[in-house]
Amino acid sequence: MVESQNMSDLELMDRSILDGFKKFGQGEFISSMIDLFFKTTGGALGEIASLVALEDWKGVAFSVHSLRSGASNLGLVRLTKMAESIEAAAKKADSTTVREQSLLIPAIYLESCEALKAYQTNG
Numbered sequence: 001m002v003e004s005q006n007m008s009d010l011e012l013m014d015r016s017i018l019d020g021f022k023k024f025g026q027g028e029f030i031s032s033m034i035d036l037f038f039k040t041t042g043g044a045l046g047e048i049a050s051l052v053a054l055e056d057w058k059g060v061a062f063s064v065h066s067l068r069s070g071a072s073n074l075g076l077v078r079l080t081k082m083a084e085s086i087e088a089a090a091k092k093a094d095s096t097t098v099r100e101q102s103l104l105i106p107a108i109y110l111e112s113c114e115a116l117k118a119y120q121t122n123g
Contacts, residue, residue, distance in 0.1 A: 007104070010078045013115045017075030022123070034116050037070045045106050048086075052102045060098055061090035071112065079105075079112040 021030045044067045051059040068083030082105050089097035 007078060007082060007108070010081055012076070012078050012111055013119070014075035014077050015119065017073075018119060027123075031120055033074060034120055037074055037116065038113065041067055041070055041109075045109055048102055048105070052098060055095065057090045057093045057095070057098065060102075061087050064090065067109075074116060076112040076115070079108050082108050 018030050021027075021033075044063060047063050048060060048067075051063060064083045064086045068080055068087060071079040071083060082101060086098055086101045086105065089101065
């Protein structure tokens with residue numbers, strides 16, 4: 001489990017992941033990856049919240065795993081770690097941790113999206 005105070009100590013985004021693609025002339029690919037992340041994760045938070053309300057821990061683990069994968073590919077460190085923590089807790093049916101952390105993930109997701117938008121604009 002990731003403690004919320006430790007979460008803020010993690011960097012929001014590891015730009016070196018995206019910079020690595022850019023270094024090899026893959027700027028357009030990065031932009032496509034970011035756009036795909038926005039399209040595929042837009043409903044994830046609502047889905048996770050609904051699954052938590054239903055106490056569908058397997059569904060939570062599956063849904064948050066998808067979010068984690070996309071976040072990891074783009075270097076979104078804080079979002080990746082939070083999603084990993086929720087996924088692990090859901091797999092153990094640790095309802096307290098899942099509920100607590102699922103309340104924190106929307107703010108981290110929004111911060112992460114803003115960082116991606118800034119990267120797209122400013123590189």
